[in-house]
């Protein structure tokens with residue numbers, strides 16, 4: 001009988017830190033009786049089974065209306081499809097309407113979520129062991145995990161209350177160069193980051209683009225939460241401000257449509273010229289990587305998301321206004337409950353502080369004890385409330401006394417009860 005040693009497997013499998021994505025998605029299942037602030041699962045109150053077939057039918061009708069012959073439609077949905085997908089035209093229209101991002105369909109690759117877009121972009125852009133990825137820290141676990149699985153070194157750039165400082169990015173790129181290495185790309189979530197909920201101010205966005213040009217960096221802009229701003233508070237994406245194709249934009253339909261579709265996209269309009277002198281977009285060239293990871297993306301998911309786009313006239317920003325209001329109500333309920341249980345004027349006594357994002361799915365709390373996985377499990381088991389330890393998100397360590405609260409899939413009532421439970425847990429946990 002074969003018996004494999006765990007330590008003999010790839011570092012990405014052996015490293016316990018790489019379990020964070022699974023832990024975050026499975027905590028709610030492991031502690032079914034606890035109120036879960038542990039994930040960024042979207043609100044599921046409007047998920048309706050009849051919608052699935054409706055949207056797929058809507059997309060098929062759209063193809064018929066466009067004059068596509070029946071046999072071709074059948075082939076498109078049942079057969080292996082084009083590797084880069086078949087709803088790029090619809091996504092291009094959506095990007096123009098929602099974000100004022102103007103790119104041709106051939107600059108878009110439809111992927112299995114943000115996660116595959118990140119894997120494909122990293123695989124293509126990082127060619128030498130000396131290539132380094134700069135990433136905001138703390139960061140979404142998916143980017144560090146994708147880099148680790150590909151053996152890519154990541155350097156963290158610590159963010160402040162307004163996200164990362166572009167001058168820190170420039171300094172980090174120079175420091176990497178001084179070591180004889182090359183900073184190739186920068187990962188950032190400018191709108192309502194995960195885990196902190198920070199938003200990069202407009203001036204910093206403009207400066208970040210200048211720094212990217214000065215330091216020859218590609219910016220990997222990840223934007224799953226940008227639609228969920230308060231009215232009138234949306235900021236232009238880096239990609240919409242990008243005049244010299246510095247930005248590759250990684251999109252996801254997980255929060256704007258539904259995560260089970262596992263659908264996202266990579267916008268990579270950078271021209272790539274080969275040895276014969278012919279030029280294609282980076283998205284077209286990276287098709288080779290996508291083909292070897294997953295071949296094409298699910299045709300059913302593309303049809304369902306395509307149907308949602310067509311039905312909403314390619315305007316997901318308008319289509320998600322009610323949803324955005326749901327999330328903002330939940331954020332406000334979380335902030336109000338925190339202020340009630342931890343009065344700011346008594347912060348010296350209770351030792352609890354938190355940030356106050358303007359939107360998104362997450363906020364972070366600082367507590368006066370080590371808030372690791374063991375503490376979270378005690379909180380879930382004995383107090384009926386789960387959350388995410390922030391140390392999972394820091395690139396180079398840190399966040400040991402910080403908690404991420406994801407409030408997106410709890411009603412305001414459940415949020416009030418959950419924060420009351422959290423207050424009991426925090427009040428009864430000895431300081432260390």
Ligand SMILES: Cc1ncc(COP(=O)(O)O)c(C=O)c1O
Nearest residue numbers: 040113114115140194252254264
């Ligand atoms: C920062 C960030 N990027 C991307 C995603 C979505 O990724 P995917 O499309 O792979 O579900 C999430 C979801 O939690 C996220 O928080």
